[in-house]
Amino acid sequence: MSVELLRNAVRPYAWGSRTTIPELLGRAVPAPHPEAELWMGAHPGDPSRIAGPDGTERTLLEVVEADPVGQLGERCAGRWGGRLPFLLKILAAEEPLSMQAHPSAEQAAEGYAREEAAGIPRDAPNRNYPDPTAKPELVCALTEFHALAGFRDPHRTMKLLRAVETPGLSKYTDLLAAQPDPDGLRALFTTWITLPQSALDELLPEVLDACVLHIKEHGEFDAECRTILELGEAHPRDAGVLAALLLNRLTLSAGEAIYLPAGNLHLYLHGTAVEILANSDNILRCGLTPKHVDVPELLRVVDFACGDMPVLRGERDGRMSVYRTDAPEFELARAEWAAGETEEIVLDGSGPQILLCTEGALRITTEEGRTVELRRGQSVWLPASDPAVRLRPCEAGPAHLFRATAGTFPD
Known part of the structure; x- marks a missing residue:
């Protein structure tokens, strides 16, 4: 398998936009109902799908489970138990989300074991820890993006x-x-x-x-x-x-990002962004939602460290700008070509990758000479076992790319 286009699920939460995701995907606007998130990855709740050569489809989750080492690479598969450790999203917030924080790896493992022992069903509305993993996340603005994050000085x-x-x-x-x-x-x-x-x-x-x-x-x-x-x-x-x-009020411009580590209390208010997060569902809500709020557990998780919230603009690495964090589950990078630019970049095959085009169109060329056109709103899966691919704009206009990979972690 090599450079496969993904068919991704749309999540219709009430706080979503009726125009942003449909317009990105080239569908009729407005949509009949709010569309809040576009998921790209192998999350069991809504995994992306890949079309086979015979026209049949398999989920990316099935593809990874069938060949974890080939798809993820030996180190990534070993570190994350054969799971793709990240989930990539387009987030389209028309209204504020709930105020929330996420647990550390240790808190998630302990909380999951405690709730399993108590016999709380994993899909129960009062379940805090449906899985035993941490959920750090990073959000990078595509439009002006408004958020509350971290405790102000x-x-x-x-x-x-x-x-x-x-x-x-x-x-x-x-x-x-x-x-x-x-x-x-x-x-x-x-x-x-x-x-x-x-x-x-x-x-x-x-x-x-x-x-x-x-x-x-x-x-x-x-x-x-x-x-x-x-x-x-x-x-x-x-x-x-x-x-x-009590929280910092932030306005991000396109290309600016914030990283939400374990314990950071935050609330997304309005705007469109690319979000990358660990492949987890663990959320401790504070309020502004009809969903379950567990105050004692929230207070165990929230980090009350205070000060200005760092805004990330990406560290340049050639044409790529990399948003570096301490999250071992993921790394996000962005590349932009202005109108008329055609410079080619090479992406190595050292680990699993999802490439997302958010503007213009890009041509991906494999080592064997196969080409795949990646248009606005489309994404592709690149397994770890694949050799490097070459990437360049295929039209005169501007082009924007996001690259999601696993993070770095010690052996």
Whole structure:
């Protein structure tokens, strides 16, 4: 098998866009229902499909399971038990997602074993750990992309809280002021997400009114206040609205990325992005969702380290820009050709790869001389056993490519 086009599943979550993914795939716009994610990989829930020479199809999951060493390479297959360790997505957020964090490898393994021993079905709505693996992720903007991620520096957060202070909010601001560090953030966050509903119903309207006033007065926290109002309108009685006051508010331009390691509390707000993540379903939700929220388990997982959230722009390696992280499951790289550029690049076959075209069209040429055209919205699978391939634009216009591979890890 060599350079095979993938047919990928679309996930129709309510927060998705009715135009972004259909337009990317060349389908009619708008779609009848929101389309939130396009999955590329071998996740058991919705694996990509590969057409065989006789017209039949197999899932990428079946292909990998039939020949893990040939498809993944000996090191990758050994390290990840014959599983493709990453999942690549197009994410199209028209509305905010839930606020969430993901466990470390050790937390996931322990939590999975605990829930297995308790006999909780893996598909139960109150299951926190349906698998025993970590779920780091990286999101790279295709359009302007808005997110909340990581705890803001407490001194900056105190300035925000003072700017929207109300009689009911002042005691919580004082709580953080008495201990402006990760432990103080933990204390305030824990207090807020465990408030009785009656206390929330008094405090939240005060905070929302104060945010409206701050915007009218052209205060410096305009973006933060608009986000709180958006979340408060969608989830009027949810403690997650208060928790959002503690997180960094980010606006990514196309090509910029953020890495969400274990414990990072985050919330994607709006925009289109390429997302790469470990092949796991472990999510601990904080709020802004009707789904299960396990507060004690969330507090075990969340990392309260604070400060500005690093924005990654990729390290240049020839024409490729590589988004380097400490995640052993994945690595994401991006290549762009401007109008009129035709430079060829060579991609080695050292591990499993998924190539995704997000603009223009590209021609892939194998060592045997076979060519595959990769158009916007299309992706291909390159097994580890394949030799290097050559890649270049096949039209005069601009072309953009994303390359997903396994990360680096020690022997």
